[in-house]
Amino acid sequence: MKDEGKWPSVSWKLKGITAEMLDWWFCNLDKGFLLWHPKDHKGFEWIKKPVGHSVIGAIHVAPQVWDGNEITPYIRWEDVSNLSDDLKGLLKYDHVLVAACISLTEADFREDNPPISYRIHQWEKTDFGVRGTSYAISLIPEAPETIKAWMKHSREEMTNLGRFLPSLFKIWQVVKDPNANPFFCFRIEHKGGKIRYAQQAKS
Numbered sequence: 001m002k003d004e005g006k007w008p009s010v011s012w013k014l015k016g017i018t019a020e021m022l023d024w025w026f027c028n029l030d031k032g033f034l035l036w037h038p039k040d041h042k043g044f045e046w047i048k049k050p051v052g053h054s055v056i057g058a059i060h061v062a063p064q065v066w067d068g069n070e071i072t073p074y075i076r077w078e079d080v081s082n083l084s085d086d087l088k089g090l091l092k093y094d095h096v097l098v099a100a101c102i103s104l105t106e107a108d109f110r111e112d113n114p115p116i117s118y119r120i121h122q123w124e125k126t127d128f129g130v131r132g133t134s135y136a137i138s139l140i141p142e143a144p145e146t147i148k149a150w151m152k153h154s155r156e157e158m159t160n161l162g163r164f165l166p167s168l169f170k171i172w173q174v175v176k177d178p179n180a181n182p183f184f185c186f187r188i189e190h191k192g193g194k195i196r197y198a199q200q201a202k203s
Helices: 019-025 144-172 198-202
Strands: 009-015 045-048 059-061 064-066 069-071 074-078 095-103 117-125 129-138 188-191 194-197
Touching (some): 009 144, 019 095, 019 117, 019 129, 064 144
Antiparallel strands (some): 009 129, 074 095, 117 129
């Protein structure tokens, strides 16, 4: 789907999946990244791991192949409060993950690199599970073919989540060590004209 604004987006609905499962998933991608897209995903490594309830600033590298093109994005989880006002205007659901691509090659990677693009995933609880929207935000020129490939890849990823996430989430509930099984709630709150993560506000 194309959003009413200028940014491409994919809207999705997932039956039998909770908002908590998605919160957990984005803290624990290493536990099932190849399951997320068995065809396109080629590997996963945390460069800076989530630990306990501290996941903002976590960085991973995820080699992938989209429509025959190899990419090696380095991705950092960003604080939602740091988004520009126009991007905050895209947020309509109460859980938000801001994934910033900070490099496409190892040679150019630095932990403090500024974002070159964002993928903003947002979701909310429904009677059947969750519904959400994923946005592709380009801060440097991206070819239309790249955006088209992302939309196809994103739809397939979200469909695959429904096939494995409930079981994977249930299995890992036996692991109580937060360093081995981190968790952060990506629920946001609006206060004083600002948007922030509710969990950070309590800490």
